[in-house]
Amino acid sequence: MKKALTRQQYLDLYYFMRLNRAVEDTMVKLFRQNKIVGGLYSSLGQEAVSVGTAYALEKKDWLAPMIRNIGALLVKGVPPRDVFMQHMAKYDSPTKGKDGTSHFGDLENLHIVSPISMLGDLIPVMTGVAIAGRYLGQKIVAMTWIGDGGSSTGVFHEGMNFAAVQQAPFVLVLENNQWAYSTPVKRQVPLENLADRAKAYGIPSYVVDGNDVVAVYTTAKEAVDRARNGEGPILIEVKTFRRLGHAQHDPAEYVPKEMRAYWEARDPIALYEKFLSAEKLLDANNKKQIDEKIETLLSAERDFAENSPLPPAEFAAQGVYCTGDDCHKVAPKWERPIAEVTPPKSRVPAVWTVKGFGSGKASGGGSAPIHFGDTEKHEEQSKDTEVPEAVAETIRPPAQPRPVKSKSAKATPKKSAKPAVVSGKSSARKARR
Amino acid sequence: MTTAWKANGSQAELGTQVTFLEAIRQAMYEEMERDPAVVLIGEDIGVYGGAFKTSEGLLERFGWERVIDTPISESAIVGAACGMSYLGLRPIAEMQFIDFIVCAFNQITNFVAKGHYLWNAPAPIVIRGPSGGGVHGGPFHSANPEMYFVHTPGLKVIYPSTPYDAKGLLKAAVRDNNPVLFFEHKFLYRRIKEELPTEDYTVPIGKAVVRREGKHLTIISYAAMMHTSLEAAAELEREGIHAEVIDLRTLLPLDEETILASLRKTNKCLVVHEDTKTGGIAGEIAAILCEGAFGDLDGPLMRVTALDTPVPYAPSLEEYFLPNKEKVLHAARTLAKY
């Protein structure tokens, strides 16, 4: 690995992974003491994913975590006490005891959207966040995560497709930890790389080793930069492994021993420590300091959490509706001239024609050739389809979609299944233009 | 506020007789003029102006970024509208036919409706679309799905019956900080006209209105059945039965006060709705009356509703399925005898 990051960045990544693990270790203790109200999920062995991806975001950017992304919340600035209190259903928790786990958000300051349990729903929601940010001229990027299992939902498709047609500044991290509860990824999706799905949406994707935090971060940073530049949504498949069961109750006996052993030997924190000491970025002394810092912080945070009361019972009846401006002032933060989106400047021509439509040739009576879905993007910018200048900057797809890039040490090479018939098809397409 | 009305595709000018459809369009137009945070999102709403032309001319005026044509993805439409609202926008999402709203059921009931309660996140979005039967739309283009959502705390549910209310309530919905479902009975779209004020106005959400005063019994209704109920009341008048007619306008929150006040006056109540019987709003009203005015009841709560079946296609079947004036008259006469 060459040094692409500053010393501080390397150390930040280390600190947050350590903090992520320590926060979850503390929660396991709380769970064993029956202090956690519901279930407890773990991201043991997946810390590099949450930390590396969220670290690529700027303060103004938006994220929405899933249950195994406590690390992303910590990077974004959530204090550990909030995480503890959420799990303990305390009145001082972000949801004041109304919801648990990572189900909380912060619209005002940290720009975090709360997840709900239903997998996949965040994808269109964060697409909306991305579109709104672009509309307001904020130059933000929206990021969320989805599991290998969650990627099978219908709303995953609706969301990705909509993000793609909108060219929304949106990054989806597909956290492939090989398991969805007891279901192995092979029974979830019939693809070697889940990132291949990006092709169906005409968007770029990456495949990255999720236990290599530097690889995760640099990939995510590149993706975030591209999204911010108006290149549209990007899918990052991160290959990692869920080391514990689905939640505390699940011993995960269905996981083959060899598989677990393989991934345990690739612990992301241990791997990173090796790298940091080899690069002389971390010595025993630094490490001790970090140990102490985390221990001191977490014992104070834990004390605070434990001392917070449970919510008063009558609180259950409150807060279903926003009661108006005294409750919430809903007002967008404009960072572009409003005149651009109001008449007369917002006007667009009413009529569009689709070039070549209706004048093309059919297959001529022969059977259609097998199609592998890798047709080159058809480029066309005619006068009629032109979008207003203000919009064009952000919604026009990139002129030359960059190729899919693979960063995984173990990623299988892309099969280039391009039978001759396909080129025949695309020349027919050209003729139609 | 007056608006340049002749912008592309407008069917009428302000101050003249406008259809229900045009009232909806004017509400969206004026709200978009008033506030650049208001955006539209839905299928075929831009280039085409909407399947019923409710957004005709709006793309031309407000541009691509504010009138967003989407893929056929109801969950994505509602989800994205919700995400947009988190940054302070006020999206109006269209369901091409309200029947398709159930494709976004999870987004609406789990994501949008619960956000304020759970994590203090208001979602000021409006989800609107053409609903209701009587136009031979068949089982998938005639739905009255309001009660799925009336059963969901966190939502507001509106179902107006006049162009004036449609415009004023839609504007109120856009300005409300909560997610509002707005049902537009398509039977009314082009069938009723009304002169609307030239200035900006809203109609308060959560307030029913007494459409006709009476002393013998109260007919409670909404949407298209409101008009059926009024026709029946006029006929009952000739028979010496003075029916009071209440238009609910908003189903959630329900205006219990107006309902109870009328019952205390007439002591009898008939609910007429086009929705199917079991689980319809009539059952809820029966409970409200039992809880709040049991001693004032001089007869059973009666209901005239659609049958508990899907909406059938053939005109003869649909006619049998739907409530109509005759059925209302029959029930009202029976009730009056108590």
Ligand SMILES: Cc1ncc(C[n+]2csc(CCOP(=O)(O)OP(=O)(O)O)c2C)c(N)n1
């Ligand atoms: C729509 C939906 N169906 C079912 C569930 C129940 N459920 C919660 S987590 C989970 C497994 C998720 O697997 P994956 O998406 O791979 O995420 P991981 O747990 O591996 O992080 C299931 C089935 C759910 N939350 N949402």
Ligand SMILES: [Mg+2]
């Ligand atoms: Mg998984």
